[in-house]
Amino acid sequence: MSVVEPKPEPPARPEAGGVESPSVRSLAEVPTRIAVLGNPNVGKTTLFNRLAGVRHKTANFPGTTQEAHLGRLVGGSSAASGEAKASAPLLIDLPGVYSLSLNVAEAQICRAVLAGELAPMGTTPAAPDALLVVVDATNLLRTLALAAEAAAMGKPMVVAVNQMDVARRRGLHVDADALSQRLGCPVVAISARTGDGIDGLVSALRQPVQPLKEFGGLGERSEIEAWADSVYAEVASASSPVSNKLADRLDAAFTHPLVGVGLFAAVMTGLFWVIFRLANYPMDWIDALFGWAGGTVAGTLPEGPIQSLLVDGVIAGVGATVIFLPQIVLLFFLLSLLEGTGYLARAAFVIDRLLRPFGLSGHAFVPLLSGHACALPGIMAARAVPDRRDRIATILAVPFMSCTARIPVYVLLTTLLFPGRPGLQALAFTGCYALGVVAGLVTSLLFRRTVLKGKSLPMALELPAYRLPDLRLALLTTRDRAWVFLRKAGVVILGISVVLWWLGTYPQSPPPREAVELQAVATAIETTGQEVWVLESRPAFGLVQGEAVSAAEVRAQAESIAARHSARRTVLGRLGATMQPVFEPLGYDRQLVIGVLASFAAREVFVSTMAVQVIGREDFDEDNGIQDALANAKRDDGTPVFGTATSWSLLVYYVLAMQCLPTLAVTAREAGGWKWAGLQLGWMTMLAYVLAAAAYRIALAMGAS
Amino acid sequence: MPIAATQTSRISLQQLRKGDRGRIESTDLPADDAAMLRALGLRPDAPVRMCRMGQTCIVEVCDRLGGGCRIGLARSLAERVVVRRDEF
Numbered sequence: 001m002s003v004v005e006p007k008p009e010p011p012a013r014p015e016a017g018g019v020e021s022p023s024v025r026s027l028a029e030v031p032t033r034i035a036v037l038g039n040p041n042v043g044k045t046t047l048f049n050r051l052a053g054v055r056h057k058t059a060n061f062p063g064t065t066q067e068a069h070l071g072r073l074v075g076g077s078s079a080a081s082g083e084a085k086a087s088a089p090l091l092i093d094l095p096g097v098y099s100l101s102l103n104v105a106e107a108q109i110c111r112a113v114l115a116g117e118l119a120p121m122g123t124t125p126a127a128p129d130a131l132l133v134v135v136d137a138t139n140l141l142r143t144l145a146l147a148a149e150a151a152a153m154g155k156p157m158v159v160a161v162n163q164m165d166v167a168r169r170r171g172l173h174v175d176a177d178a179l180s181q182r183l184g185c186p187v188v189a190i191s192a193r194t195g196d197g198i199d200g201l202v203s204a205l206r207q208p209v210q211p212l213k214e215f216g217g218l219g220e221r222s223e224i225e226a227w228a229d230s231v232y233a234e235v236a237s238a239s240s241p242v243s244n245k246l247a248d249r250l251d252a253a254f255t256h257p258l259v260g261v262g263l264f265a266a267v268m269t270g271l272f273w274v275i276f277r278l279a280n281y282p283m284d285w286i287d288a289l290f291g292w293a294g295g296t297v298a299g300t301l302p303e304g305p306i307q308s309l310l311v312d313g314v315i316a317g318v319g320a321t322v323i324f325l326p327q328i329v330l331l332f333f334l335l336s337l338l339e340g341t342g343y344l345a346r347a348a349f350v351i352d353r354l355l356r357p358f359g360l361s362g363h364a365f366v367p368l369l370s371g372h373a374c375a376l377p378g379i380m381a382a383r384a385v386p387d388r389r390d391r392i393a394t395i396l397a398v399p400f401m402s403c404t405a406r407i408p409v410y411v412l413l414t415t416l417l418f419p420g421r422p423g424l425q426a427l428a429f430t431g432c433y434a435l436g437v438v439a440g441l442v443t444s445l446l447f448r449r450t451v452l453k454g455k456s457l458p459m460a461l462e463l464p465a466y467r468l469p470d471l472r473l474a475l476l477t478t479r480d481r482a483w484v485f486l487r488k489a490g491v492v493i494l495g496i497s498v499v500l501w502w503l504g505t506y507p508q509s510p511p512p513r514e515a516v517e518l519q520a521v522a523t524a525i526e527t528t529g530q531e532v533w534v535l536e537s538r539p540a541f542g543l544v545q546g547e548a549v550s551a552a553e554v555r556a557q558a559e560s561i562a563a564r565h566s567a568r569r570t571v572l573g574r575l576g577a578t579m580q581p582v583f584e585p586l587g588y589d590r591q592l593v594i595g596v597l598a599s600f601a602a603r604e605v606f607v608s609t610m611a612v613q614v615i616g617r618e619d620f621d622e623d624n625g626i627q628d629a630l631a632n633a634k635r636d637d638g639t640p641v642f643g644t645a646t647s648w649s650l651l652v653y654y655v656l657a658m659q660c661l662p663t664l665a666v667t668a669r670e671a672g673g674w675k676w677a678g679l680q681l682g683w684m685t686m687l688a689y690v691l692a693a694a695a696y697r698i699a700l701a702m703g704a705s
Numbered sequence: 706m707p708i709a710a711t712q713t714s715r716i717s718l719q720q721l722r723k724g725d726r727g728r729i730e731s732t733d734l735p736a737d738d739a740a741m742l743r744a745l746g747l748r749p750d751a752p753v754r755m756c757r758m759g760q761t762c763i764v765e766v767c768d769r770l771g772g773g774c775r776i777g778l779a780r781s782l783a784e785r786v787v788v789r790r791d792e793f
Binding site: 041098099101102103104137138139140141142145167170171172221222225232236237238244247248251252255257345346349352353458459460461462463464465 | 737738740741742743744745746748749756757759760761763765766768770771772773774775776777778779781782
């Protein structure tokens with residue numbers, strides 16, 4: 001138990017004659033590596049962007065999900081160029097911390113970086129030779145404590161007093177010169193948002209000064225606080241009392257147990273409406289771009305394995321991932337703007353109560369909601385969850401949310417289950433979403449009580465002041481997130497796409513006799529002009545019994561038969577036949593098993609794969625008869641492929657199964673290792689298998705076919 | 706009655722009513738949690754104002770000039786922070 005302790009004497013204010021001249025304690029040369037340190041919410045990253053410009057990088061610290069921004073000190077109106085930029089000091093933006101002595105990941109990383117034991121990936125560990133400490137003019141007393149902790153390290157440093165524009169509006173004054181005297185190092189009053197004071201800060205950073213030696217004696221927290229009290233009394237003043245009435249009113253609404261939840265639902269609905277509404281356009285453009293690229297390559301290269309690899313493997317595989325980029329960009333841009341207003345912290349506060357029983361914190365709500373668009377941005381959004389265990393539990397829960405890629409599968413199966421009954425289809429659709437949410441919450445609860453067992457950080461969250469969002473910061477954050485997505489998920493999915501293409505293409509087999517004969521018939525129609533009549537209806541190809549048929553229609557049927565024949569003889573096709581007994585308890589035949597295996601990388605592939613399996617065409621469309629063909633598709637024993645019990649089983653399987661390799665790749669990256677991706681894959685597959693088998697058995701017991 | 710006066714002025718943070726002001730006196734929390742609250746500004750003798758009561762409360766840590774910050778705090782933490790309520 002900590003109690004009030006008598007205030008120790010703060011370090012004596014330096015007397016004129018007792019202080020070394022700053023010039024003696026400054027670096028002989030411009031520093032090469034400057035660490036940027038500050039409390040969360042003091043505008044540290046906005047300042048970093050001002051100092052480093054837009055050409056900075058983002059890199060993780062090895063073995064962690066903590067990010068650092070890295071850039072050269074090139075900001076200010078006299079921005080350096082060319083060689084000067086390359087030799088400018090390296091700025092490392094450290095994670096925001098309330099105190100260096102805390103036993104939390106952010107503080108541990110800061111301590112290790114400052115000691116030269118750790119560096120962001122891509123840089124060599126070396127102790128920074130100077131510090132830039134950012135304090136907040138509107139919350140100076142608390143943020144000064146970190147400046148004192150930094151000063152105690154004895155490194156040359158500069159202090160930036162940020163948010164001076166906001167402080168002035170609130171009638172608060174900070175005497176930077178007086179603060180400089182008390183610290184013994186340069187102090188510059190700035191506004192990172194407006195750019196005021198940045199030139200002066202850049203100049204000061206080229207000649208940082210070692211703080212007074214007295215700080216070396218500040219060990220106890222109470223000593224640091226006493227020093228901060230003493231300095232605050234001297235350097236800060238106010239011209240009028242500050243009114244917090246507006247913040248009080250906004251907090252009363254945003255954090256109200258009912259009104260706050262309602263407002264949060266409205267804000268999030270608006271956010272996702274904008275994402276779905278606007279993302280469609282660029283997604284169509286990307287789709288068209290990759291389609292054009294595929295068509296161009298197909299038209300340029302001769303038919304063969306190289307063309308197939310590029311078109312069906314590389315372009316189709318990468319395109320299937322990049323198409324989600326607009327959703328990711330919009331989500332992070334809008335979330336960054338919302339975060340900048342101070343609202344997101346209030347939202348996390350309100351939702352915390354609802355998620356806490358499942359081992360999740362309020363911060364998990366945005367990732368879970370984002371997961372309904374796509375698991376990838378949802379998992380990436382989990383970076384906002386401060387506690388490691390909560391964060392990993394969130395990452396494990398997100399893929400259960402029904403993403404847009406599941407929708408084609410839901411559409412197919414609910415339509416097959418309830419043909420011509422849209423009300424029941426909608427009910428089943430909603431049930432899929434509900435099952436996903438329940439499975440995600442149960443998963444979190446289960447893992448928080450087993451492999452992620454441990455005390456959750458109780459909610460102790462700073463609610464930053466309300467302010468206008470920083471557009472520049474939002475754009476830069478979005479750019480960083482988009483790049484991370486493209487670089488990591490793109491590279492992994494490229495490799496996997498090529499492997500799956502190979503498995504689904506080889507060995508190639510010659511077309512069967514039936515296909516060869518039909519090709520010959522098509523050629524005969526073309527050359528002789530003879531009419532041919534259909535003997536047996538094939539609705540999927542527009543062939544009606546007794547009607548005349550064109551050469552193109554006959555050729556289409558020949559190609560369909562050849563495609564089905566070939567698909568069954570590839571490695572994937574043969575694997576489907578071998579694995580069929582494993583899926584027997586779920587009611588799947590050989591064709592369905594091939595569909596499940598082929599969609600292992602991306603679940604939406606199931607529909608096109610089944611179309612190829614059943615009728616040899618993959619352009620699934622509700623109106624063109626393919627759905628009828630799937631509904632009437634027969635197994636080798638003559639029973640329906642999509643029986644009622646099997647369709648229920650498939651629906652449950654696709655709600656719960658992982659079936660998305662980009663998600664696994666992003667999980668491995670965000671959770672800090674492939675073991676979490678492996679656990680996620682194993683758990684989701686097992687749950688999907690067991691519950692799909694149960695659904696199959698229950699449906700059969702209830703009389704379903 | 707001095708005893709009664711002492712009892713009413715020393716209460717848990719959770720017991721402050723909306724708009725009440727007080728000063729942090731001590732915490733009865735594990736070391737890591739206590740250190741986190743202290744770093745957030747909830748340190749001995751820090752003036753606080755209750756902005757929202759409830760399962761999770763919002764307290765404002767306010768300095769003499771009106772600067773400071775607001776902190777959302779779980780009940781499990783707030784009820785183990787002892788404050789001296791300002792009596793008017």
